[in-house]
Amino acid sequence: MTTRLLRTATAAALLLGAAACSSSGSGDPLAAPSTSAPAAGSGKTVVIGSANFPENVLLASIYSQALKAKGVKVEEKFNIGSREVLYGQLKSGALTVLPEYNGALLGYLDAKNPALTGGTEAVNGALATKLPAELALLDSAAAQDNDSLTVSQETATKLNLKSIADLAGKSAELVIGGPPEFKNRSEPLLKDNYGLTFKEWKPTGETTANALKDGSIQVGNVFTTDPKIVTLKLVTLTDPKNIFSTQNVTPLVNKAGVDATATAALNKVSAKLDTNGLTELMKRVAVDKEDPATVAKDWLKTNGLI
Template sequence: MKATFRATAFGMIAALSLTACGGSDGDDNPLTGDSGDSGGGKSIVVGSANFPENQLLAEIYAQALEDKGLKVTRKFDIGAREVYYDQVVKGGLGVFPEYNGALLSTAVDKKSTAATTEDINAELKQKLPKSVEILDSAAAEDKDSVTVTAETAAEHNLKTLADLKPVAKDMTIGAGSEFKTRTQGGVGLKSVYGVEFGKFQPLDAGAQSTLVKLLKDDQVQAANLYTTDPAIVEDKLVVLEDPKNLFSSQNVTPLVYKSAVNAKAKAALNAISAKLTTEDLLQMMKKLANDKEDSADVAKEWLTKAGLTG
């Protein structure tokens, strides 16, 4: 995702504690009392960002690892990539569900123009710090979008991001706070499409439902929604097309601290990527958002249905 996250106060506190424990290969991990190597029955620290979908993916990873007899410590709701990425690099976190395009453009190489899954992953494998690596990417994507109501689209004849150029100055866009300064966000909208919104309304990354409400109430006229948000279909919202690929591929991809995962752990995570689709994500998010199901139950149900747990 992906994605435009805002570091909450909780996330900052968690990040500070993780910074204290992050170390080089072979250092003891104060989070678990074990070394980073999971091969001897040590605990793998699975982290997540501060929005529901990423927490769900982290829970899927955690349960799959546990099913293989591996010990897991959960450290969820940490915050934005600006907060958690260094903790993975330093070893405070062992496994993290990432979105490959956003990882590349916001943390690894902000000048990268890679847009396809293949090109993005090739650059990540070349440019990531030596302490970490990406595993196999899933077909599942959750991309950033600029989304408007059907009424706004009809009023201004909006179909693509380029169509916003003459009218955006009179609009407010709502998004996670980082969206304003990211290339795959406000900076890119201006440089790629010449689009500048009159006002920017920042919200926490986990506030997608709030963004949808603000959009429907016309308190914001555009919103940075994730494309697996069930409200897009249910409320007949319009995701503006992105013909110039401002928002790159955002495949769900495990980011791991190399010495924290053994071959068994990698195989379990790659097996998830081989099965996970965008439709799976959408259906699971419906269960979380609409049916108010617990993320652990949703994760368990999907893993069982996919034949990945016993």
């Protein structure tokens, strides 16, 4: 989404304002839980948070309803903010579970890590060495939502754009947009790897795809499961240098707040969730304007999880 990936003037502003297949590849992160971890059925409330974009809210709702179906007490705190805000809250125990994107999380913790250009197991293996003792990854879903640089069909045709590399020598005349944190996260990566410097960066958030279509920006950070890529006939540029990494949807948990019942329920969600399914869910949320909680419930029923 996501990434989303990937972070600090913008991050600081967000912090003040708050007051984007395979299992994880790192074994069972909860095999030796903290002595403070609640036993199954302890009745401890699991607090599920989400970032402030629709897909992450949808994923958080899927997690929440899957846990409730197993008798876990849940409190929902959705639409909180960016990773820069959420990560600290999870580490402190104010939140218990977050829907994360493994490559984006690794990029946040270690932007130079060589595993970023690898697959799910490489990314999760590297993450296992970077996470603090309080946190753990559960199983990654096959579903991925990658960051991208995307353009309109008109811009792609006019400038002969197929990959991010094709923006070299052209970016200085183009306006780029995306979520506010995208600039700090990705501007250095684009400059260092592709030599790109843009005319202007605009914070466009959820309106990025529409801004590409109406021409107010020429390049945008659109998550690859965004159904508007299809409905607005946008063109996602390939990323030959893999700066946006693998982005499997992955539950990130505070180990002291989840028990075996919660862990199993979340891993079953990951086992069922793939990219095509997530894209279809996002069409219902983003295009058809259905309630994320209703969409989440339908998916869980269809997959036998509630």
